[in-house]
Amino acid sequence: MKGFFRYLAPFAPDYSGAVSALYAEGGLVVLCDPGGCSGNVAGYDEPRFYGDKACFYSAAIREMDTIFGRDDKLKKKICAAASFGEYKFVALVGTPAVSVIGTDLTAAAKAVEKETGIPAFSVNTSGMENYSFGEAKAILALVKKFLPEYSEKISIFGATPLNRAFDDDLVSIASELSSEETLCFSPGALEACRLIKEKSGIPYRLSYPESPSLLKAAEEAGSAKRVLIVHQQGVGNTLRNIIRRTSDADITVGSFFLQDAEFAEKQDLFFQGEDELIAASKEADLIYADPMYRRALASDARFVPLVHCALSGC
Numbered sequence: 001m002k003g004f005f006r007y008l009a010p011f012a013p014d015y016s017g018a019v020s021a022l023y024a025e026g027g028l029v030v031l032c033d034p035g036g037c038s039g040n041v042a043g044y045d046e047p048r049f050y051g052d053k054a055c056f057y058s059a060a061i062r063e064m065d066t067i068f069g070r071d072d073k074l075k076k077k078i079c080a081a082a083s084f085g086e087y088k089f090v091a092l093v094g095t096p097a098v099s100v101i102g103t104d105l106t107a108a109a110k111a112v113e114k115e116t117g118i119p120a121f122s123v124n125t126s127g128m129e130n131y132s133f134g135e136a137k138a139i140l141a142l143v144k145k146f147l148p149e150y151s152e153k154i155s156i157f158g159a160t161p162l163n164r165a166f167d168d169d170l171v172s173i174a175s176e177l178s179s180e181e182t183l184c185f186s187p188g189a190l191e192a193c194r195l196i197k198e199k200s201g202i203p204y205r206l207s208y209p210e211s212p213s214l215l216k217a218a219e220e221a222g223s224a225k226r227v228l229i230v231h232q233q234g235v236g237n238t239l240r241n242i243i244r245r246t247s248d249a250d251i252t253v254g255s256f257f258l259q260d261a262e263f264a265e266k267q268d269l270f271f272q273g274e275d276e277l278i279a280a281s282k283e284a285d286l287i288y289a290d291p292m293y294r295r296a297l298a299s300d301a302r303f304v305p306l307v308h309c310a311l312s313g314c
Contacts, residue, residue: 014134
């Protein structure tokens with residue numbers, strides 16, 4: 001049944017993807033929520049929360065303020081928070097609370113920018129989509145706000161904990177850098193990168209670092225003939241390319257998250273539900289996926305752990 005999950009946990013929501021994408025960009029990231037969504041981000045989806053100085057703030061919207069649409073209180077809280085430091089921008093990230101009541105975050109961002117003088121923008125997430133959609137909205141909003149700047153430099157997008165497979169994946173980031181292109185670690189960054197290319201001519205590519213752990217995982221392919229990789233598209237494509245250096249296996253990259261047609265192969269799969277994942281697993285003799293996927297697979301295939309925090313929160 002589409003949308004019915006018996007084995008898998010809820011995915012990281014779109015607002016978590018937005019917060020993660022903006023987290024280390026030097027701004028004040030405001031999650032416009034009553035507090036629960038912020039707890040979800042801090043407790044499960046953003047492991048950097050307890051280890052660095054990035055500024056992530058809950059607007060702590062009260063129920064009656066939301067019901068009566070007291071947007072002036074929201075603006076005052078954000079302006080007060082913005083006065084405690086120097087920020088490159090203020091980002092207002094949406095949640096189910098403001099989505100249901102119809103709060104105009106775009107207007108609120110304009111009001112904050114006018115009062116503080118700090119560039120401000122909104123990310124209209126609702127909590128109803130998975131993290132990859134929120135990541136895409138946030139990166140696009142950031143690039144649109146600072147387009148002249150991003151049109152004159154080389155950038156890396158999507159290098160967040162929600163997109164990674166191993167802790168050392170960023171160790172090899174230097175080998176991925178180029179002075180001539182924008183680098184996307186996940187498909188959520190591609191729309192923004194296409195805008196940069198349109199305005200400045202800077203090309204882009206979807207690529208993920210070949211870390212020692214990812215290279216070691218590829219060695220597990222061995223003599224497998226039918227391989228299924230379940231992760232975000234950046235990780236899946238890079239792992240497939242590494243395996244193909246020594247193997248002629250048929251390799252499929254499958255995901256519940258954003259996939260971009262430009263970087264997909266014809267056999268790649270977008271899963272809309274567990275049933276599609278289970279069916280795909282029956283065709284493989286080797287499966288790379290987050291350990292939580294193991295319990296959902298109706299397959300005798302060999303299983304290689306490939307952690308995806310956005311799925312399991314681990």
